[in-house]
Amino acid sequence: GAVVSQHPSWVICKSGTSVKIECRSLDFQATTMFWYRQFPKQSLMLMATSNEGSKATYEQGVEKDKFLINHASLTLSTLTVTSAHPEDSSFYICSARRGGTQETQYFGPGTRLLVL
């Protein structure tokens, strides 16, 4: 199956700092990438949809100035949590859509963020 990586896998930061998370599709070109956050024992919450070379589309209630998304290439998307606060602590997961007739979506391993 297709491989999607995320870096870092976990990060601890102080309140007020910014954190960048990378999402890479390792063996395919991703036409679209997605960013989710997930709280313990809850389902995935879509934050934004990212298309290469264009602005991300954010879901309602997600602050685009706080969660900056850059999709610089067909294999890389980044999510930057700016001025992080403790309530931003969560599990952030990206996924990449592989093109073709089925456009299967593959997920990264996730990044756990803890803001102190």
Next chain:
Amino acid sequence: GESVGLHLPTLSVQEGDNSIINCAYSNSASDYFIWYKQESGKGPQFIIDIRSNMDKRQGQRVTVLLNKTVKHLSLQIAATQPGDSAVYFCAEKAGNQFYFGTGTSLTVIP
């Protein structure tokens, strides 16, 4: 407004038994479906998929059944093992969008 995640239903099965996890979808235009497995602290892992022109698809120890009449999708796991303990959720694709189910937490009892 702010979206809120939903808490997961649970299913417990004895090791060696078969597991059936269900998913209802709402969009009759959905033409592609995927089952994912998510272990604690990890990202979702693709298990099996099925297109809407099929009723059944089998993989290794897993079978997906699609009933378009009632918009129902199920995942059957044969001879469930402790390593199958995880959250399982379905995804449906309608148009250019994927929609994810809330998931079911499967616990395998040794």
